[in-house]
Amino acid sequence: MTRKIELLAPAKNAQTGIEAIKHGADAVYIGADKFSARQAAGNSVEDISELVKFAHQYGAKVYVALNTVLTDEQLPEAEKLIWDLYNIDVDAIIVQDMGIMELNLPEIELHASTQTDCRTPEKVNFMVENGFSQVVLPREFTLDEIAAVRKTTDVALEIFVHGALCVSYSGQCYISEALCGRSANRGACAQYCRLPYKLYDANGKLLVEDKHLLSLKDLNQSDYLEKIIDAGATSLKIEGRLKDVDYVKNVTAYYRKRLDGIFRKRKDLQPASSGYCEFSFEPNLSKSFNRGFTNYFLNGRGKDAIYNPDTPKSTGEYIGTVKEIKKGYFTVAGLKQIHNGDGLCYKAPDGSFKGFRVNKAEENRIFPLEMPHIKPKTELYRNFDNDFEKELSKESAVRKIYVDITLKETANGFELLISDIDGNNVSYLIEQNKDIARNDQTENQKKQLSKLGNTIFEARDIRIELNQSYFIPSSVLADARREATEKLLSLRIEKNRKNVRGKKSSCETVKYPEKHISYLGNVTNEKAKQFYLDRGVDSVDPGFELKKCDDVVLMQTKHCIKYSLGWCPVHQKSTVRNAEPLFLEYKEERLKLSFDCAKCQMKIHKA
Numbered sequence: 141m142t143r144k145i146e147l148l149a150p151a152k153n154a155q156t157g158i159e160a161i162k163h164g165a166d167a168v169y170i171g172a173d174k175f176s177a178r179q180a181a182g183n184s185v186e187d188i189s190e191l192v193k194f195a196h197q198y199g200a201k202v203y204v205a206l207n208t209v210l211t212d213e214q215l216p217e218a219e220k221l222i223w224d225l226y227n228i229d230v231d232a233i234i235v236q237d238m239g240i241m242e243l244n245l246p247e248i249e250l251h252a253s254t255q256t257d258c259r260t261p262e263k264v265n266f267m268v269e270n271g272f273s274q275v276v277l278p279r280e281f282t283l284d285e286i287a288a289v290r291k292t293t294d295v296a297l298e299i300f301v302h303g304a305l306c307v308s309y310s311g312q313c314y315i316s317e318a319l320c321g322r323s324a325n326r327g328a329c330a331q332y333c334r335l336p337y338k339l340y341d342a343n344g345k346l347l348v349e350d351k352h353l354l355s356l357k358d359l360n361q362s363d364y365l366e367k368i369i370d371a372g373a374t375s376l377k378i379e380g381r382l383k384d385v386d387y388v389k390n391v392t393a394y395y396r397k398r399l400d401g402i403f404r405k406r407k408d409l410q411p412a413s414s415g416y417c418e419f420s421f422e423p424n425l426s427k428s429f430n431r432g433f434t435n436y437f438l439n440g441r442g443k444d445a446i447y448n449p450d451t452p453k454s455t456g457e458y459i460g461t462v463k464e465i466k467k468g469y470f471t472v473a474g475l476k477q478i479h480n481g482d483g484l485c486y487k488a489p490d491g492s493f494k495g496f497r498v499n500k501a502e503e504n505r506i507f508p509l510e511m512p513h514i515k516p517k518t519e520l521y522r523n524f525d526n527d528f529e530k531e532l533s534k535e536s537a538v539r540k541i542y543v544d545i546t547l548k549e550t551a552n553g554f555e556l557l558i559s560d561i562d563g564n565n566v567s568y569l570i571e572q573n574k575d576i577a578r579n580d581q582t583e584n585q586k587k588q589l590s591k592l593g594n595t596i597f598e599a600r601d602i603r604i605e606l607n608q609s610y611f612i613p614s615s616v617l618a619d620a621r622r623e624a625t626e627k628l629l630s631l632r633i634e635k636n637r638k639n640v641r642g643k644k645s646s647c648e649t650v651k652y653p654e655k656h657i658s659y660l661g662n663v664t665n666e667k668a669k670q671f672y673l674d675r676g677v678d679s680v681d682p683g684f685e686l687k688k689c690d691d692v693v694l695m696q697t698k699h700c701i702k703y704s705l706g707w708c709p710v711h712q713k714s715t716v717r718n719a720e721p722l723f724l725e726y727k728e729e730r731l732k733l734s735f736d737c738a739k740c741q742m743k744i745h746k747a
Contacts, residue, residue: 145369146412147399148203148298149392150380154187156388157202158194163389163419163537164396166412167201169234171381172225175206175218178327178381185221189228196636197596197629198539199562200413201231205381207253209325209664209683210237219243229637232274236311236325239668241270247640249273251298255311255325255662261292262653266675268295271644274375279305279359280437280698283371290372297372301361302391302425303379305436305446307333307354308695312660314684315694318746319729323685325662334452335726339701342719351449351491353701353724360425360433362395366402368438369409386532387428393537394423414562415541415596421531426457429523437698441711441740447704451493455485456523460504462486462516469507472520478506483524486514495523542600543628545589545621549574549606556589556620560597564631568624570616577611588617595625651676659684659692694731695744702735702742710737723747 149165151157157168170191173182192202204225210218222233223246232249235241236256252258252267254276264275274296277286281299290297306313313324315332322328334355339348361368365376376399378391396417403409425433432455434446448455460472478484478501485495500507546557554570582604590599652672657680663669664683672680684692702708707716724731730747 142408142410143369143374144412145373145399145403145409146201146296146375147392147395148375148377149388150303150378150383151191151388152381152383152385153183154191156385157191159385159537160388160392161195161198161200161413162417162539163392164400164417164539165200165392167203167231167375168195169203169205169377169381171205172221174221175208175210175214176327176381178205185224185228188225188230192229192231193633196229196633198413198415198541199632199636201636203232203234203251204230205234205253206240207234207236207255208327209323209662209685210239210668212665212667215239215243215665215667219245222246222248234276235272236662237665237668238663238671239665242667242671249640252276253311254278254300257309257311257660259309260653261289264289264295264297265293266650266652268293269645269650274298276300276377278309280309282437282440283364283367286368286371286373296374298375298377299368299373300359300379301365301368301376302359302395303383304431305356305359305379305434307356307447307699308697311662313695314692315731315744317684318688318690318694325683325685332726332729337724337726337731340723340725342721342723345719347718347722348449348705352452353447353449353704354697354699355431355449355452356436356447356699357432357434357445358430359436360430361435361438362398362425364435364438365395365398366406369402375412383429386529389532389536390421390423390428391425393417393419393421394425397423414560415539417537417539420534420536421528424457424528427522427525427528429454431455441703445704446699449704450487450491453485453493454523455493456483456521456525459484459520459522462514462518462520463504464516465514466505468511469505470514471504472506473504475504475506476522478522479525479527481526482522483526484508485521485523486512486518488513539596540598541596543592543597544601544603545599546603546605547585547589549610554606554610554612554620556624558597558624558628560628560632561600562632564628564635566624566627566631568620568627570612570620572612572616574608575611577609580609581611582609584614585612585617588614589621591618591621592625596629597625647674655679657681659687659689690746693743693745697742697744698740700735700740700742701733710740 146166148167149160151168151170160168195202226246226248234251234253236253250272251274252272258264276298279300316330317323322330336350337353431448460475463471463473482498488494496512497509499509543560548555553572556568559565586602652675655678662683669680707714722733732745732747734743
């Protein structure tokens with residue numbers, strides 16, 4: 141049997157979701173207008189309904205994120221929203237708050253959000269026993285850790301493969317809430333991790349000045365897709381519900397092509413939805429927003445930098461090195477093709493990144509709109525390719541489903557049969573006089589039946605199985621073709637409605653792996669508290685949003701500043717010993733660092 145592998149793309153809005161599917165997504169995830177971990181990317185039920193209808197034509201799925209923590213007052217509203225989403229045939233909802241599990245829910249599929257922090261096989265299996273049919277594993281997981289979870293369960297495992305990285309374990313970051321009252325667990329993260337910090341030792345000695353010490357590069361696992369699949373992944377997820385449609389088009393198309401290349405040589409694997417895609421452009425990850433790329437910890441802690449201390453902005457693709465400075469222009473060695481209107485950037489002497497716009501480019505000469513303060517040997521990067529963006533602003537992909545068409549003879553006329561690659565079959569009867577044609581009509585009839593341009597279908601094989609050559613008016617064949625394809629489309633949409641929730645065990649048999657839940661459990665309502673108490677937990681602390689504490693860990697991360705700076709006494713055998721604790725400082729805010737070398741983690745506290 142073949143395994144179905146899902147390419148899961150983000151959707152800022154319904155139109156972005158439609159484009160993601162056109163460009164090869166097997167599923168998209170989108171936020172509703174409330175309770176989404178991306179407040180700035182909410183969508184109405186009506187808009188999501190249009191996306192669902194479009195997706196189900198291809199057997200693609202739509203998952204809606206309701207992955208914030210909720211108050212007692214919000215739970216009834218969340219319940220109503222879930223029923224509304226169920227009634228428009230949404231395929232699943234993505235959940236963080238276990239209070240939702242105590243509501244009157246429809247039989248809709250549930251996915252455990254990355255915010256649920258499923259770092260152990262025991263936690264994953266707890267989710268499965270409570271009815272979750274797909275679980276998002278942490279971005280920090282290695283291939284071995286993915287495989288270890290897979291050995292214990294057959295649930296669908298969702299793995300991030302591309303996009304922005306949260307420096308903290310998901311669901312375990314409280315810095316934004318602590319410092320400015322904007323909760324990441326309620327979709328309002330202020331992104332303190334992208335700020336420039338000074339690093340001090342315990343004696344007040346300045347160790348690093350104004351560097352983005354917590355700002356990670358962007359994830360890019362495109363070279364490791366097959367290994368991730370073999371480790372046990374079912375769904376490959378692209379981050380980016382705040383990204384624009386051009387980003388989603390390019391990145392989705394790139395991963396679609398990479399996956400299809402794997403599927404061509406691996407007959408044990410297949411895409412999770414139907415149809416083939418054709419693109420009017422060549423997808424290129426370097427041409428979309430990126431902070432530089434990393435495969436993070438997929439292969440363990442490596443030597444390559446996982447963070448970008450110089451800028452949290454997009455650096456784009458390397459295009460060459462400044463050679464000579466002239467009046468009004470400069471030359472570039474090893475220059476890639478540059479277009480008028482391109483955006484270029486470079487690292488200034490103070491370590492910051494500066495940008496400028498190309499007014500004109502001739503061979504290796506660049507005429508900027510305003511001459512930047514650069515010197516020879518300065519490396520240049522393109523973070524905006526004007527021609528590429530123009531190409532993406534147009535209709536840039538088509539997705540079609542192959543069908544076989546047969547025209548047969550019946551006692552009272554003719555029958556048109558259409559079958560698609562998924563085994564769906566429809567027929568349409570043509571009541572028409574059987575007038576013998578003067579000339580052979582086979583080719584004309586094939587040509588008329590092949591005109592499927594305004595549909596999602598493309599004819600792979602057309603057969604005319606008539607005893608004689610009959611004259612059938614073109615208008616009659618056109619009507620029959622239209623009616624049959626509409627019938628087939630309706631059948632496809634109907635067959636792709638609703639995925640039922642996984643089987644839920646009784647709370648008497650399902651026990652939570654721990655006896656105590658601290659603030660890290662993000663329990664912010666009474667139903668969530670009762671959920672855990674019913675499953676063997678002795679005590680539940682309120683979530684950080686309910687009870688802010690200055691003496692707790694505000695972030696735990698696998699990213700380690702000491703390791704990144706070459707000071708790790710364990711992995712790098714460094715002899716550098718700064719007086720600890722170390723402190724991060726940005727303006728008036730001061731954060732204390734501690735290091736748990738046994739778990740290879742860095743923790744951040746309010747100082």
